[in-house]
Amino acid sequence: MKKITIPISDEAIRELKVGDSVLLSGVMLTGRDAVHKWMNDTFITKKRQPVGDDLEVFEAIKPILDGGIIYHCGPVVSGVETGDYKFVAAGPTTSIREEPYQALVMEHFNIKGVIGKGGMGAKTLKGCQDTPAVYFHAIGGAASLIAQCVQKVLAVHKLDFGVPEAIWVIDVKDFLVVVTMDSHGGSQHAVVEEKSQKVLDGLIKNS
Amino acid sequence: MQDLTQEILELVRRTSTDLPPDVEAKLRASYADEEDGSAAQGALDTILKNVELARKNSTPICQDTGTPLFYVHYPEGNSTRKIKKMIQDAVVEATRLNYLRPNSVNAITGKNTGDNTGDDHYPTIHFEEVDQDQPLTIELMLKGGGCENVGAQYTLPNTEMGAGRDLAGVRKVVLDAVHQAQGRGCAPGILGVAIGGDRSSSYLASKETLLGEIGEENPNPELNAMEKQITEEANQMGVGPMGFGGKTTVLDTKIKGLHRLPASYFVSVSYMCWAYRRRKMTVKGSEVIYD
Numbered sequence: 001m002k003k004i005t006i007p008i009s010d011e012a013i014r015e016l017k018v019g020d021s022v023l024l025s026g027v028m029l030t031g032r033d034a035v036h037k038w039m040n041d042t043f044i045t046k047k048r049q050p051v052g053d054d055l056e057v058f059e060a061i062k063p064i065l066d067g068g069i070i071y072h073c074g075p076v077v078s079g080v081e082t083g084d085y086k087f088v089a090a091g092p093t094t095s096i097r098e099e100p101y102q103a104l105v106m107e108h109f110n111i112k113g114v115i116g117k118g119g120m121g122a123k124t125l126k127g128c129q130d131t132p133a134v135y136f137h138a139i140g141g142a143a144s145l146i147a148q149c150v151q152k153v154l155a156v157h158k159l160d161f162g163v164p165e166a167i168w169v170i171d172v173k174d175f176l177v178v179v180t181m182d183s184h185g186g187s188q189h190a191v192v193e194e195k196s197q198k199v200l201d202g203l204i205k206n207s
Numbered sequence: 208m209q210d211l212t213q214e215i216l217e218l219v220r221r222t223s224t225d226l227p228p229d230v231e232a233k234l235r236a237s238y239a240d241e242e243d244g245s246a247a248q249g250a251l252d253t254i255l256k257n258v259e260l261a262r263k264n265s266t267p268i269c270q271d272t273g274t275p276l277f278y279v280h281y282p283e284g285n286s287t288r289k290i291k292k293m294i295q296d297a298v299v300e301a302t303r304l305n306y307l308r309p310n311s312v313n314a315i316t317g318k319n320t321g322d323n324t325g326d327d328h329y330p331t332i333h334f335e336e337v338d339q340d341q342p343l344t345i346e347l348m349l350k351g352g353g354c355e356n357v358g359a360q361y362t363l364p365n366t367e368m369g370a371g372r373d374l375a376g377v378r379k380v381v382l383d384a385v386h387q388a389q390g391r392g393c394a395p396g397i398l399g400v401a402i403g404g405d406r407s408s409s410y411l412a413s414k415e416t417l418l419g420e421i422g423e424e425n426p427n428p429e430l431n432a433m434e435k436q437i438t439e440e441a442n443q444m445g446v447g448p449m450g451f452g453g454k455t456t457v458l459d460t461k462i463k464g465l466h467r468l469p470a471s472y473f474v475s476v477s478y479m480c481w482a483y484r485r486r487k488m489t490v491k492g493s494e495v496i497y498d
Contacts, residue, residue, distance in 0.1 A: 019246070034317070073270070074270060075308075076266075076305050078305050088266050088270075088305045089261075089266055089268075089305075089308070090270050091269055091271075093353065094353040094391050096391060117353070117391075117393070117449065118389070118391035118450060119389075119390065119450060139250050139254060139257070140269075140353065140393040140449055140480070141257065141268065141269040141393050141482040142256075143267055143270040144257055144260045144261040144266045144267065145260050147266070162318070162319025162321070163309050163319065164270075164309070164310070164319070176253065178246060178451070188451065188452070189389065189390070191452070192390075192450055192451070192452045193389055195444075196445055199443055199445065200382055200383065200386045200444060203440050203443070204368060204379050204382065204383075207375060207378070
């Protein structure tokens, strides 16, 4: 099994292929629906003006995302009242909802990997080839186990989005993921979908 | 009536952290079925390790602790208003103790209430009255957003799939729902299917079927046979755990027939993820029994 430490080089990304199991270590961010929309609207399409701490947060996350990873995750966190944060449960959320934004966000911030579940579509796959980047699949629902890889919560931004939607800066060790979309146009999700479509067609036609 | 807030809190804790034995046994059997060294088997291995760890540490199996769906059977004379208050208080306390994630977001403002307080429908509580000599029972299901999002409702006939207004048509659209879901509902899943009803009663009944155990026989022989057939055919599709490909896509199928209007023929599919969290408590006098 490969071990990869964040930040990740383009060369290391190009070496990864669909099916590779990887243990990831280093500092990454969580970000899901609200965060992707906020990134897109404020800094990419600039549909809205930055307000409040937007610019400050942007400057804080930029260096972490450059060569880094965004994790589609809405964790259960203890110590929210005291600020002594600890991840209690932290599995991946379904990634496809970020399909409209993901490629743009990857290219804008030079993100090398997205961790999530369920895979993503053609637009993101193209983004993986161009950036380059890969999609890492974590095991959905394995929340208590994954939380154990989180060594430390380093910071939190946009807590007003709510605990699940905030940007959590975490230091992880040996986070087990599988490459299911690579930077060469390979997608396990496209393969499985096509195969299952054929079986479905057969089952439906013959009755 | 007696205050059951602490007992309901314990029900929430158990539901969130301790996967029911029938589900775990089915996942273990699926692990054995998958090819050694495959991604599918690896996914199930991680899932089973997580189930054990969550139980040991009393932490949520999945961080998406879902919509809390309560099903209450109360003896005649009990106050549903008081039971509702106890459930709401227990949910807030369970959130404070991190058995539940703060999951209640105002759809208009986007604000998360932070403590799982919500509105008349959140948490969701269904009440049903029983005879005075019957015990009070509270069942809880936690259904995450990933699997809820891949649920589907069809109206028959469906020209595209050649699905008519009969059980053969139902079979086709349910298989389509499994294909559409791919791994996005955290496969392997459990299918709750309702045929008939109106749009809302149909979805409601499709979820209620999920309160039954895995492998439970349907009393209607025709539906029983179709449940087995759909499970088997869904597994032929090869979506596999997490959508990685593999033999285990669906763990079980449960079907219920309802009455419908002559004009409507709904088929509602509620997809439950592998983290099939449901628990029951029974109150007999001062004694509380957890299943």
